[in-house]
Amino acid sequence: MGQLPAEEEIVRLIMISYQVLLKQFKEGKFAPVYLFFGDERYLQEEFTSRLADSFLGTEAEFGLEKMDGAEQDLEEIIAGLSEGGLFARRRLVVVNNPPYLAPPRKKTAEEEPGEEPEPDSREKREAESLSEYLDIKAPDVPDSIIVFLAPGVDRRRRLFKLIDKKGVVVECAPLKGDTLAAWIRRKVERMGKKIDRAAVERLLLAGDHNLHYLSRELEKYCAYLGEEDDTITADTVDILFSGDLQGNVFKLADALAEGKPATARNILDLLLERREQPLLILFMLARHYRMLLQAYSLLEEGRGGGDLASVLGVQPFVARKLREQTGLYDRRALEEVLLVLQKTDYQIKTGCLEPVQALQLVLSRIDYAQSVVQR
Numbered sequence: 001m002g003q004l005p006a007e008e009e010i011v012r013l014i015m016i017s018y019q020v021l022l023k024q025f026k027e028g029k030f031a032p033v034y035l036f037f038g039d040e041r042y043l044q045e046e047f048t049s050r051l052a053d054s055f056l057g058t059e060a061e062f063g064l065e066k067m068d069g070a071e072q073d074l075e076e077i078i079a080g081l082s083e084g085g086l087f088a089r090r091r092l093v094v095v096n097n098p099p100y101l102a103p104p105r106k107k108t109a110e111e112e113p114g115e116e117p118e119p120d121s122r123e124k125r126e127a128e129s130l131s132e133y134l135d136i137k138a139p140d141v142p143d144s145i146i147v148f149l150a151p152g153v154d155r156r157r158r159l160f161k162l163i164d165k166k167g168v169v170v171e172c173a174p175l176k177g178d179t180l181a182a183w184i185r186r187k188v189e190r191m192g193k194k195i196d197r198a199a200v201e202r203l204l205l206a207g208d209h210n211l212h213y214l215s216r217e218l219e220k221y222c223a224y225l226g227e228e229d230d231t232i233t234a235d236t237v238d239i240l241f242s243g244d245l246q247g248n249v250f251k252l253a254d255a256l257a258e259g260k261p262a263t264a265r266n267i268l269d270l271l272l273e274r275r276e277q278p279l280l281i282l283f284m285l286a287r288h289y290r291m292l293l294q295a296y297s298l299l300e301e302g303r304g305g306g307d308l309a310s311v312l313g314v315q316p317f318v319a320r321k322l323r324e325q326t327g328l329y330d331r332r333a334l335e336e337v338l339l340v341l342q343k344t345d346y347q348i349k350t351g352c353l354e355p356v357q358a359l360q361l362v363l364s365r366i367d368y369a370q371s372v373v374q375r
Contacts, residue, residue, distance in 0.1 A: 021047060021170060025054040032134055032142040033167035035101070035160070037150040042211035043172035044149045052092055055145060063090050069098030069148070074126045078133045081144045091144040100126055100159055103152045127158035134166045177315045180209060187215060188232060191222045198234035204317045205247045217241065249284045250321060252363075253292070257328035261367045268359060278355035279348070282362070286341040293334040295322040300331075340365045 024030070034051070036044040056063040067077060072095070081093060100123060153160055163169055175183050181200050188195040195218075203214065217240075221232045224240055241247070248267055255263040271281055291312055298308055309319035344362045347353040353361070 018043070018170070021168070022050060025050050028054065030055055030142060030145060031167045032145055033130070033163050034145065034147045035150070035153070035163045035167065035169045036147065036172055037101075037153045037169075038172035039151065040172045040174050040211060041151075042215065043175075047170065047172070048094055048147055048149065051145070051147065056090055056092055059090060064092050064094070066094045066096065069095045069100070074098070074100055075129045077146070078129050081133065081146060089143065092147065093144070094147045094149060096149050098148050098150060101148060101150050101153045101157060104154050104156070123158060127162055130159065131162055131166075134162075174209060175211070176209070177204075177317060180204065181317075183211070184214065184218065187218055188222070191218065193222050193225060193230055193232060195221075195232040196234070199232045199237050201317055201321070202234050202237040202241070202247065204315070205250055205321060249281075249288050250325075252285065253288055253325060254328075256363065256366050257325060259367070261363060264363050264367070265360070268363060272356065272359075278359050281359060282341065282345060282348070282355070285362070286338070286345070289334060289337050289341065291322055292325055292329065293331070293338065295319070296326045296329065296331055296334060299323065299326060337366050 030051075034047075036047050038044070052060050052064050074095075077093060077095060081091065148163070155161075160169070181204060184200055184203060185195060203217070218232075220240055221236050224236065225232065238251075248271055252264050252267050255261070255267060268281070272278070291314070294312060295308055298311060303311070308323060309316045312319060312322070314322070340362060344353070344358050344365070348355055348358050
């Protein structure tokens with residue numbers, strides 16, 4: 001058996017499916033049945049919306065129907081599809097959370113791992129009903145399409161195998177790294193704007209890569225630019241970004257390394273106003289500086305590039321940012337900062353300092369520790 005593709009390669013394959021699917025919609029090539037499943041709900045909704053636009057056109061108001069899979073029997077849904085619509089030539093039926101495609105239940109002691117479950121009579125009827133329906137559909141352009149949306153599936157089920165054979169199955173996994181960057185650029189282009197590389201990297205450094213959240217952020221940036229400006233820059237993101245902890249910890253470290261304690265305090269105040277937990281901020285700062293010291297050591301050994309990302313267990317764009325920040329420090333400064341953070345953590349846990357007060361002091365202590373080392 002060949003080696004499984006690495007995580008980044010898997011993501012790339014998913015993105016190819018994304019592109020191919022949208023190209024098929026644009027060209028008017030449709031399957032009678034689709035299954036969009038996975039953790040990234042935004043992609044499921046985007047695929048469904050683009051399919052509705054291409055397949056139904058101006059009849060979307062009457063031709064699009066949404067159903068709850070848990071409340072609607074599959075055989076009844078299929079029977080309804082065969083009857084055709086009253087007000088539209090084409091019908092697109094979207095079935096949310098179909099239980100007949102759900103992941104397997106926990107196995108009992110009697111079942112062997114990987115053993116295929118014995119389908120009950122209802123599951124057999126549902127698979128046979130869908131199979132008969134698909135067999136009678138025209139091979140060119142169907143007049144009705146059924147779409148299943150699910151957070152997870154059981155790939156061993158008859159229905160899954162049937163849809164995979166006679167329709168289109170797309171896994172909507174969370175996007176990462178270069179794939180997420182490409183999605184951001186395309187999203188901005190569809191809104192009639194551009195986004196520069198530094199702005200994309202600002203967003204990639206954010207911990208929240210939920211596409212619904214990022215989509216709202218990008219819409220906000222485009223509205224802010226108005227008609228006069230056409231490019232989202234890093235400054236745009238810095239001004240408007242709703243913020244997340246990881247991205248702001250990078251900014252905190254940048255400000256401290258550049259000798260800008262006032263900027264660092266402003267960032268901290270902003271995080272506290274957003275009700276970020278002080279202990280979590282301290283933890284993230286300590287984690288960040290530990291990674292910086294690790295990155296510094298690896299670079300001293302001549303291990304940059306991919307080595308840095310794989311050893312630290314971070315995405316390549318995070319490794320690039322860490323490499324840039326190591327240029328602002330030396331080893332002794334990083335070691336002193338970690339000692340400061342360790343001491344502050346102890347003082348909080350022993351009740352000597354309140355968490356918010358400790359955070360405010362720790363910025364001054366880090367700034368002082370760095371200045372002493374650099375003299």
